Amino acid sequence: MPLFHRDNRREPSVISRADRAREAGQWEAAAGLYRIALDRKPRNPPIWIQYGHALKEGGHRASAETAYRNAIAYQPDDPEAYLQLGHVLKLQGKMVEARLAYRCALVLDASLADAARELGQLQGDNLAAGQDGATAEAREFNQASLAATTVNPAVRRSLKRARGSLISRADRAREALQWDIAADLYRRALDRNPDNPPIWVQFGHALKESGNLAEAERAYRAAIARDPTAADSHLQLGHVLKLQGKQEEAEPAYLRAFALDPGLPHTCEGLRDLGWSETRVGELRHLLTAAEFVSAPPPARADAALGQPLEPPDLSELDGLQPRGRIAVVLHLFYAELWDEMREAIEHISLPFDLFVSLVKGASSQMRETVLEAFPHAYVFDFQDRGRDIGAFLVFLESGVLFKYALVCKLHTKRSPHRADGDAWRRTLIAGVLGSSALVERIAAAFDADPALGMVVAEGQIYGGPEQWRSNEARLAQLLPQIGISPEVRHRRFPGGSIFWIRPLLLRTLADLKLTLSDFEPEPMTLDGGLGHTVERMFGLICEDSGMRFVEHTRLPEQRRRDEPTRMERGAS
Template sequence: MDSRTLPAAPTPPRGLENPGAPGASPDPAVGPTEAGKDLAQTVKRLRQEIEDLRLQERSALAESLMLREQLRRLKQARLVRLEIFVERLLKRVWRRLGRGGLFQGHLRQDRQAIEASGLFDGAYYRRAYPDVAEAGADPLAHYLRFGAKEGRDPSAAFSTFHYLDAYPDVRASRMNPLLHYILVGKAEGRLPQAPASHSSRDPAAGSPAPGALGADRPPFAIPLSTRSLPRIAVVLHLYYLDLWPEIGRQLQAIQEPFDLIVSVPEARRPEAEAMIAPLFPLAQIVAVQNRGRDVGPFLMLLGSGRLDRYDYVCKIHGKKSPHRLDGNEWRHDLLGNLLGGSGTVGHLVAWLDANPGTGLIGPAGLRVHDRDNRWGSNEERVRKLAARAGLAEDEVRLDFFAGSMFWCRPAALEPLKSLKLGLADFEPEQNQIDGTLAHALERLFVLAAAHAGFAVREADEIAAAPLPVSPLHTILTTESGHLVKTIAFYLPQFHPIPENDLWWGRGFTEWNSVARARPMFEGHHQPRLPADLGFYDLRLPEVREAQAKLASAYGIHGFCYHYYWFHPRRLLETPIQQMLKSGRPDFPFCICWANENWTRRWDGLDQEILVPQNYGPGFAQAFIDEIIPYLRDPRYIRYEGRPVLVIYRSKTIPDLAETIAIWRKACRQAGIGEIHLCVVRFWDIADTKVEGFDAVIEFPPHRTPPAATNMPVAQLNPAFRGTIHDYAAVIEDSLSIDPAAPGFTAARGLIHRGLMMGWDNTPRRGVGGGIFHGATPETYGRWLTGLLEQERRRASPESLIFINAWNEWGEGTMLEPDTRNGRGYLEATRRALAGAGRLSWGGAPDRRD
């Protein structure tokens, strides 16, 4: 960005010019020394006046921002009141129409048609969508009202994703896709699923096989919002409340979203709530009788069905074991095994996701087997309970985890539900050390999981196991075997930071700019507002998970994060650092160093630098030391085996050749090996071959052709002083370059192609913005199709295509769904990719040299 300019020197007032100049009126009594002093004082006074004016300007700007915020809140309050009024009105209309049977009649007809077709499977729908089962909703009624609009499948025999993707006319009609197939599509020969030659759907399982080429749809649920319920529950029995600070600290280290359910003695519930609420205000506190210790309350929760909706449950308790000298050490080992550090739970959950045959994981070294002869006085009781739970005599053996703490799938403990035990069935607490119902049940958890068909593992096995390839890893393979990785640039801006609070007001994020944008001419669509994911906060892990799933579902291979590093200061680093630390989402990524000055560009005041880019002594080594932990990550994107590192501005880096040499040497010494170093083709880079870099990345709108500028529009805002470009002309210019042509790479260097979904930074710049008009999902799709046609002819084994961007809302180019186009740009991406080859999910990770 532009650097800050100093004000021009003030013009001397009359009477202070050079004595011999025309028009001057020198005073003979004033000598040269006195005149110089007067001039110096005048200059000093004028500079002070200029500084005062600057302070007044900043004060006026702050007041303006405050008034804008007050106006926004006033408008928001009015909007909320209007929404409430409209909602009440719609409810009254709906009730009247419903009583009149207008809508009910249509729903009855639709229901009858679907039921007669045999293409709706209620049991499948409840299994696939636990939220429907949890709500107790009628599956078909839910599908008719909501499910079809949300992209849910009615059965394993019909793919909503495929049908809408394959037949755009159905998508445009907004008709229920299953009804369309039943009433029209089947007679027209349309397919309810992708054809067998392009699908690896297992007919027996009714779901696509993870990682198979050409899968009909990704092997995971496509997120409908970022507000999904946690998949994990931690069930804690806390008899000794004084242990809460220790256990609470360990629970805080869990990076995965989870529900906390705490059972406590009835008499101590108020005390427990007061202790737990500051750390976990949403914790569910369950008051219980002092019977059955930790096992009784857990069996009560399990039998009630309260845990059924979770994928995984961690059962722990505040164990002191006062009869043992090593009671505290035992507790530390148990909790450390199961909860560990910040990445332990994420690793374990990812492993369980990929290993559905494992149902229970216990602490390492505490699994007791027959050879240990630890039945105590429990064997007879265990055998009776096992028989009641449906286990055969030969299934009963000594096999349990001492301490009764573990991770499990609720389904693995399903046999124990048939015991129908309540707390009254357990003996009153008398400090027993063996022989109680709780001790017998402790020896049944592993047996129940085995009876239910699940394997049992120890935590250290899982911790040592490499993470499996994520189903989110998406790749395109052309018919010739050429691999294409489609990468979207990613802006980590959407969360508050102290610097933005200081510069633009408390709580500022780019959403402020996005929401206040206004159209500049007829047909100019502003504001562009988010749809599926809403006005999200990137500090939330569930937001980042939803983004990754959405991107992967539509064929995006990974994100290229803009990294704001100013030697040594960082900005906007929280989402990226959390992603690295937690290992989630398990979605490929690479880094682009956004090495520009940080300016007031969101207010259009480009000439005021807020944080300068610092290329002081040692910056090159410091930068690569900062980035090496990212390059080591197994999710990091590679090109032909080498990690991809992108630099945004090469021309501003001093001693570029020496800097690059430092980076490459440091990576080799760190064991990273050779890197694939790329530079963005910024406006100041004319050639496509840049010395020291392995490739150039196209980054529209940089290098916009002259033919695309000054596009005429109707009813232009008279105050507009920016530029309007022709999006179609940009596409035409882009496709006129063919890097796959013979000799192109040898002569002009390696180019990774880039494209955008239009461009419109008026949310940031207002009347001074730049707009690329004419962008639609269809025109973007044609651009991507053209690039893919070129890429499949490349001689190299793989290609990278960079999309600008996943979420540049302030610059009007984003793949994320918006209220105008919905998922149109994502759908156009997937159509273009599917037309160029076969998409696969969960394939092999990037190979390494």
């Protein structure tokens, strides 16, 4: 019998001990142990990230920033490292660098909802502070450019080699502040299709931020030449003229933008920067208020005075439709270049479904075969450019086909070109409803389990407050009583963005209004206060009036998603 008994059990590794300390919230101990592990093996990007988490939670934010940057140095194509770097930069008040980090995370992984949400919030906070969007960008340009030069070459390679259309790749380069790449890609897209005013505007933005102000001016003028009724093009022309010191030319550009759309943000701020007094700006604001008051009660039909009623497409082929499943997906495809993004999102639906697609004549009608190639059983129709996604959705609703399903998923190619975070906003909206197959299954299961669940939207997309209703109150006061809902809405909430899941039985109330394409205003529509914006706010009102509720996707009953790590595996944000 041996004199001594040897214990063969192995001591836990340093990393295991660090993980246990982290799980217990012992951040100082965890940081010390991760540091020991990194001293032994520094080329370990995931541990640099965990080390950064421990330092951040322990209050050592500057050191945490260094840790995340080391993770990026060892693994430059890791979107999670950029995401966590963005978080700690934001905590330190380094907002320009934080935005850049979030943009880099999205370049490397466009489906990263956390990065899209944080970027959208930072952009929104910037605008909420009352800064002129374009001039604020100009003021931040030097600082942002310095930060952009530190972008890892892997990000630039990813942007240059990324798949997708030229425009979607250009958009991602723009979000990463890689203006030279963005300008080149927008230029190539315009060489193929020069009759695309919104892309001329984006090309102008990229040139402006690259410092090519004269070229940017030419790009904005090219946009105006192709569509002189777009107020935002005149606004952007005013900005770039102002930056070049051409005040006498900038003033009429701003005034033209105001005349085309009195509700366009930042026009008055631009005039104030040109030296307009508060009295003169006040006169313009008074004109804005008067115009809103006079135009608030809308005519019964937008085209009545013109004698041009619009005929919807013939949907008779849907009369005898037998659903392939319990889900209907309704997609309004206006921006053809976003088709790949829409297709990838729809492919996350593993349950049987039918797809209804509205194309727009003169914008996306050439996409019919492309859509049918991806989804051979889709129902595709060409619409006039009226009412945007809401108008087309109401036409499908009026046909009665949507009432054959248990659930409807409503999508559209939302760009919001007047917003700096327009593309990030769209990705957030879509990620919250079609971010993965597991999420779709989770949403469907939630509807099955909870009869009081009426709508599901992406996280952060429920809005409220008097300012969110003000421009639409007059129209709501006219429409809501027709369906038995109180027009007192100022303190209620609504799902925004018009991308959501809904029970179609709720839509019967909306169908009772008998709205048609001819009721919608012709393009260009205002940024708020149009019939489409009014109907957008009605979905949530109808849901609550029926005794149901709408929720953000993160508020659904918790269940572990197969394709997502746990919070601890990802690290605290």
